[in-house]
Amino acid sequence: MKDLIEVHKDQFVEELQEFLRIQSISALSEHKEDVKTAARFLADAFERIGMEHIELVETEGHPIVYADWLHAEGKPTVLIYGHYDVQPADPLNLWETPPFDPVVRDGKIYARGATDDKGQLFMYVKALQLLKEKNGELPVNIKFCIEGEEELASPHLPPFIEENQEKLAADAVLISDTSFIDVNQPAICTSLRGALALELKVKTANTDLHSGSYGGGVPNAIHSLTKIVDSFHDRNGRIAVENFYEGVPEPTNELKREVAAIPFNEAQTKDQFGIQALFGEEGFTFQEQTGIRPTLEINGITGGFQGEGIKTIIPSEASAKISCRLVGDQNPQEVYERIEEHIQSHKPSGATVELHQFIKAKPVSLDSQTMMIQKAADAYEAVYGVRPLFPKEGGSIPIVEVFSRVLNVPVVLMGFGLPSENLHAPNEHFHLNNFTRGMETIGHYLESL
Amino acid sequence: MKDLIEVHKDQFVEELQEFLRIQSISALSEHKEDVKTAARFLADAFERIGMEHIELVETEGHPIVYADWLHAEGKPTVLIYGHYDVQPADPLNLWETPPFDPVVRDGKIYARGATDDKGQLFMYVKALQLLKEKNGELPVNIKFCIEGEEELASPHLPPFIEENQEKLAADAVLISDTSFIDVNQPAICTSLRGALALELKVKTANTDLHSGSYGGGVPNAIHSLTKIVDSFHDRNGRIAVENFYEGVPEPTNELKREVAAIPFNEAQTKDQFGIQALFGEEGFTFQEQTGIRPTLEINGITGGFQGEGIKTIIPSEASAKISCRLVGDQNPQEVYERIEEHIQSHKPSGATVELHQFIKAKPVSLDSQTMMIQKAADAYEAVYGVRPLFPKEGGSIPIVEVFSRVLNVPVVLMGFGLPSENLHAPNEHFHLNNFTRGMETIGHYLESL
Structure with missing residues (x-):
C-alpha cells in the first residue's frame, strides 16, 4: 500500500x-x-x-x-x-x-x-x-x-x-x-462537546441619531448590547447565565486524570498564536476548559458606523453572534431558553431584543x-x-x-x-x-x- | 426680497x-x-x-x-x-x-x-x-x-x-x-459642546481560533472589548472614567432655568424615533443631558465573523469607535489621556489595546x-x-x-x-x-x- x-x-x-x-x-x-x-x-x-x-x-x-x-x-x-x-x-x-x-x-x-x-x-x-x-x-x-x-x-x-x-x-x-x-x-x-448557536439583535430606535443633538439623553444600541454581552460571564470566567451548568457533570478524579494525560504545551500554544495570557473558567486547567467544560463565546459583533474615520451617531441597532459548547447532559434547547431568559432580564431599559437560533447539537x-x-x-x-x-x-x-x-x-x-x-x-x-x-x-x- | x-x-x-x-x-x-x-x-x-x-x-x-x-x-x-x-x-x-x-x-x-x-x-x-x-x-x-x-x-x-x-x-x-x-x-x-473621537482596537491573538478546540481556554477579543466598553459608564448612566468630569461646571439654577426654557416634547421624540424609554445620566433632564452635560458614546463596534449565519471562531481582534461631547472647561487632550488610562487599567488579562485619535474640539x-x-x-x-x-x-x-x-x-x-x-x-x-x-x-x- x-x-x-x-x-x-x-x-x-x-x-x-x-x-x-x-x-x-x-x-x-x-x-x-x-x-x-x-x-x-x-x-x-x-x-x-x-x-x-x-x-x-x-x-x-x-x-x-x-x-x-x-x-x-x-x-x-x-x-x-x-x-x-x-x-x-x-x-x-x-x-x-x-x-x-x-x-x-x-x-x-x-x-x-x-x-x-x-x-x-x-x-x-x-x-x-x-x-x-x-x-x-x-x-x-x-x-x-x-x-x-x-x-x-x-x-x-x-x-x-x-x-x-x-x-x-x-x-x-x-x-x-x-x-x-x-x-x-x-x-x-x-x-x-455539543453546540448551540444564536444571533442576538438589539434595537433602541428606528434610526441612528446625531450624537450631538441626542447623545447623552437616548439609549445607545451598542451600549445596550455590550452590557448584555458583558453580563454573560462573571469576573472569574464562569458563565453567569442562571442554571447554565445544569447537566454538566462534576469532573471525577478519574476523568481529571484522563484529561490531564493529554499533553498541552502552554508556552508553545501562546507563542504560536501570539497569546499574552490564557483565560478561562477559574479552577479548571486548559485541557478541562476546552474538553469537558461548557462555553459561551461571542463569535462576532456589529453595530453602528463601520467605515474609515468617525461618524458621530448614536447607533440604533447592534447584533452579536453567540455560540456555546455543551457537555454531559446539557440540553441545547434548555440552554437556549436559559440564555433567552438571561437576556430578557439583563437587557437595559429602552432596548428591544430579537433572538435567532442556528445550531443545536447534543454532546x-x-x-x-x-x-x-x-x-x-x-x-x-x-x-x-x-x-x-x-x-x-x-x-x-x-x-x-x-x-x-x-x-x-x-x-x-x-x-x-x-x-x-x-x-x-x-x-x-x-x-x-x-x-x-x-x-x-x-x-x-x-x-x- | x-x-x-x-x-x-x-x-x-x-x-x-x-x-x-x-x-x-x-x-x-x-x-x-x-x-x-x-x-x-x-x-x-x-x-x-x-x-x-x-x-x-x-x-x-x-x-x-x-x-x-x-x-x-x-x-x-x-x-x-x-x-x-x-x-x-x-x-x-x-x-x-x-x-x-x-x-x-x-x-x-x-x-x-x-x-x-x-x-x-x-x-x-x-x-x-x-x-x-x-x-x-x-x-x-x-x-x-x-x-x-x-x-x-x-x-x-x-x-x-x-x-x-x-x-x-x-x-x-x-x-x-x-x-x-x-x-x-x-x-x-x-x-x-466640544468633541473628542477615537478608535479602540483590541487584540488577543494573531489569528482567529476554532471555538471548539480553544473555546473556554483562551481570551476572546470581543469579550475583552465589551468588558472595556461596558466599564465606561456606571449603572446610572454616569461616565465612570476617573476625573472625566473635571472642568464640567456644576449647573447653576440660572443655567438650569435657561435650559429648561427650551421646549422638549418627550412623547413626541419617543414616538418619532421609535424609542421605548429615554436613557441618560441620572439626576439630569434630557435638555441638560444633551445640552450642558458631557457624553461618551460608542458610535460603532466590529469584531469577529460579520457574514450570514454562524462561524464558530474565537475572534482575535475587535474594535470600537468612541466619541465624547465636552462642556465647560473640559480639555479634549486631557480627557483623551484619562480615557487612555481607564482603558489601560480596565483591559482584561491577555488583551493588548491600540488607540487612535481622530477629533479634538473645545467647547x-x-x-x-x-x-x-x-x-x-x-x-x-x-x-x-x-x-x-x-x-x-x-x-x-x-x-x-x-x-x-x-x-x-x-x-x-x-x-x-x-x-x-x-x-x-x-x-x-x-x-x-x-x-x-x-x-x-x-x-x-x-x-x-
Whole structure:
C-alpha cells in the first residue's frame, strides 16, 4: 500500500487541489451552486473508483452524497461519513495565499477545507482506489454518507439517517474530521462537546441619531448590547447565565486524570498564536476548559458606523453572534431558553431584543474499549509506530451523536488533522505527510476488519 | 426680497439639487475627487454672483474656498462660514431614495447634506444674488470662508485662520449649520459642546481560533472589548472614567432655568424615533443631558465573523469607535489621556489595546446680548413673527471656538434646519420653506447692519 501511495501521490494531490478550488461555503447563500459542484465532484470521484448506487440526495439545503460497494460477503460493513462543505474564508486579508487557490508549501497544502474536511475525506476515496488496485476488490463492505452542511451543524442529515436506518446499517461509522494531539501523537477522539448557536439583535430606535443633538439623553444600541454581552460571564470566567451548568457533570478524579494525560504545551500554544495570557473558567486547567467544560463565546459583533474615520451617531441597532459548547447532559434547547431568559432580564431599559437560533447539537461520549476503536488504534500504531491517545475533543460534530444513537453502532473518530492547521481560520492547511499516511492507516484498518 | 425669492425659487432648488448630487463625503478617501468637485461648484457659484478674489486654498486634506466682495464702504464686514462636505451615507438600505439623488417630497428636499450643510450654505449664495439683483450692490462687505472638512472636525482650517487673521478680519462671523427648536420656534445657538473621537482596537491573538478546540481556554477579543466598553459608564448612566468630569461646571439654577426654557416634547421624540424609554445620566433632564452635560458614546463596534449565519471562531481582534461631547472647561487632550488610562487599567488579562485619535474640539459659549446676535434675532422675528430662543446645542462645530477666539468677534449661529431633519442619519432632508424664508431672513439681517 505504501509503495502504491508513493506512485500516485502527486496525482492525488492534484485531484485534491481541484476539490479544494470549489468554494463550497455552505453558510453563504451566494455559494449554493458551488456547494452543489463539490457534491458532483465527489459523486464523480466515487464513480471512478467503482462505487455503486451513487445518489445526490436533495434536501431543503445542500445535497447528501450516498454511494456503496457491498460485494464483500461475510465481511463487516463500514459507513464512512465526512463533509464536503467548508467554513467561510474571511477575514480574507489575513490569508497568505487565496483560500480557494490551493498551494503546496513546505509539505503542507494551504486552502480553506484542506484539513476540515475535504483533505481528510478525500483520503478515503483514494485509499479505496488503491485497495482495489492492489486486491481487485475491497476488504469490507463500504457505504459513503457525505453531507454538505456540517459547518451549519447538519440540519438535514439527522432526518435522513432516521428515515434510512436500513440503508445506512453498518458495523461501524468511520469519520476523519478530528486531529492528532500533535505531529507525533495520533488520537482517536472519544468525546465531543455539543453546540448551540444564536444571533442576538438589539434595537433602541428606528434610526441612528446625531450624537450631538441626542447623545447623552437616548439609549445607545451598542451600549445596550455590550452590557448584555458583558453580563454573560462573571469576573472569574464562569458563565453567569442562571442554571447554565445544569447537566454538566462534576469532573471525577478519574476523568481529571484522563484529561490531564493529554499533553498541552502552554508556552508553545501562546507563542504560536501570539497569546499574552490564557483565560478561562477559574479552577479548571486548559485541557478541562476546552474538553469537558461548557462555553459561551461571542463569535462576532456589529453595530453602528463601520467605515474609515468617525461618524458621530448614536447607533440604533447592534447584533452579536453567540455560540456555546455543551457537555454531559446539557440540553441545547434548555440552554437556549436559559440564555433567552438571561437576556430578557439583563437587557437595559429602552432596548428591544430579537433572538435567532442556528445550531443545536447534543454532546456525545464514546467507549474507547470497543473492538472497532481498538482495531483503529492498532492501525495507527502499525503506520505511525505510536499508539493513539483517546482525548475529549472540545469541538462538536453534531452528527456523531445521531449516528451513535440511531444506528446504534460504534463511531470511530479516526482523525488525521493537526491542531495547528488553522481550521476555521485564515491559512488553513493539511500536512501532506498525514494525507499519505492517513490513506495507509485507513487501508490497514479496513484490511484488519 | 420675498417676491424675488418666489420668482427664482424653482431655479434655486434645481441648482441646490446639482450641489447635493456631488458625493462630497470628506471621511472616505475614495470620494476625495468628489469633495474637490463640490469646492469647484461653489467657486463657480461665487463667480456667477460677482464675488471677487475667489480662491481654492489647497490643504493637506480638502480645499478651503475663499471669496469676498468689499465695496460697501463704511459698512460692517460679515464673514460667512459653512461647509460643503457631508457625512457618509450608510446604512444605505435605510434610505427611502438614494442619498445622492436629491428628490423633493412634501415640500422637503431629501439628500445627504440637504440640511447639513449644503442647503443652509447655498441660501447665502442665493440671498446675496437677490440682494444684488434688488439693489445693484450688497448692503455690507462680505467674506466667504467655506471648508470641506467640517465632518472631520476641521483639521486644517484653524491654522488657516491663525495665519490669515487680517484677510479674514470681520465684524461678525455668520454661520447657518444649526437648527430651530421646532418648526415654529427659531433659535440662535449660544453654546456648543466640544468633541473628542477615537478608535479602540483590541487584540488577543494573531489569528482567529476554532471555538471548539480553544473555546473556554483562551481570551476572546470581543469579550475583552465589551468588558472595556461596558466599564465606561456606571449603572446610572454616569461616565465612570476617573476625573472625566473635571472642568464640567456644576449647573447653576440660572443655567438650569435657561435650559429648561427650551421646549422638549418627550412623547413626541419617543414616538418619532421609535424609542421605548429615554436613557441618560441620572439626576439630569434630557435638555441638560444633551445640552450642558458631557457624553461618551460608542458610535460603532466590529469584531469577529460579520457574514450570514454562524462561524464558530474565537475572534482575535475587535474594535470600537468612541466619541465624547465636552462642556465647560473640559480639555479634549486631557480627557483623551484619562480615557487612555481607564482603558489601560480596565483591559482584561491577555488583551493588548491600540488607540487612535481622530477629533479634538473645545467647547464654546457665546453671549446672546451682543448687538450682532440681537439684530439676527430681529431679522428672524421680522420674517417668522417669532423671536428666537438661545439654546445650548449638544453638537459640536469645532471651528466656532477658533473663529471666536482668533478673530475675536461675535459668532452668530443663525440656523435654519429642523431637529427632525435626520442630519447624520438616513433620509436627511431640508424644509424648502426654511430654504426660502432663510434667504429672506439673511437678506433682512444684512440690510439691517
